Amino acid sequence: MSRVLLATRNAKKLVELRRILEAEGVTGVEVIGLDAVPEFPEAPETGATFEDNALAKAADAARATGLPAVADDSGLSVDALNGMPGVLSARWSGKHGDDQANLDLLLGQIHDVPDERRGGAFVSAAALVLPDGTETVVRGEWPGTVARAERGTxxxxxxxxxxxxxETRTAAELAAEEKDAGSHRGRALRLLLPTLRKLAGQ
Incomplete structure (x- = not known):
């Protein structure tokens, strides 16, 4: 059984990658998160692009642990905000990871934007770095629109x-399998499958 480190403490991302591997029939790979390895200094996300951040996180993790490491950086790109919040998505409101504050700020910023101009896309860059330094970086996009109010849990x-x-439903109203099939992260992670299959000896 090969171990692959997903460089995140987000349990939902771990579950997502495990689900995608299972759905694609990739066995022989055990996905673990940062909580399962000794702590190491994690570089701040200062890259100008999703790809920069994902690669830096995966490279740090592979170097520190000696394991193949996957990392993703993702966010929402809103047309009416010239592609923002983009790489700043997780800390758009000024505090990292405060989902509610980020949502409220974004909805307030585009409150007056008409429906036909509320387009955008979820973007995910995923990087896989092997202990020998081999790097694979991929990108997945999930186009859509920004609703006027929150829906779904x-x-x-x-x-x-x-x-x-x-769709008429929000991403938070989709079942997990539906989301995996279309989501930006699902699309990016599936592009890493050929390398993950090799690690699994498939």
Missing amino acids: NGFGYDPIFVPEG
Whole structure:
């Protein structure tokens, strides 16, 4: 059984990657999170792009643990805000990881924007760094629109205000399997499957 470190403390992201591997029939890989390895200094997310941040996190984790490491950096890009909050999504309100404050601020900022101009996309860059330094960086995008109010209790982050293209429900109203099939992170992580299959000896 190969161990792969997902460089996150977000339990929901861990569950998501495990679900995707299972759905794609990838066995022989055990996905663990940062809580399962000794602590190491984690570099702050200062990259200009999602790819920069994901690669820095995965490289740090692979170096510190000697394990193949996957990291993702993701966020919401809103057309009416010129692509912001983007890489600042998790700390848009000024405090890292305060989902409610981030949602409230974003909804307030585009309160007057008409429906036809509320487009945007969830973006995820995922990086896989092997102990020998081999790097793979991929990107997944999930286009949609920003709703006027929160709906749904599944998911996290901006899920309650994001309506994927072709849907009337928000990402937070989708079942986990539906979200995995279309989401930005699901799309990015699936692009890493060929390398993960190799690690699993498949």
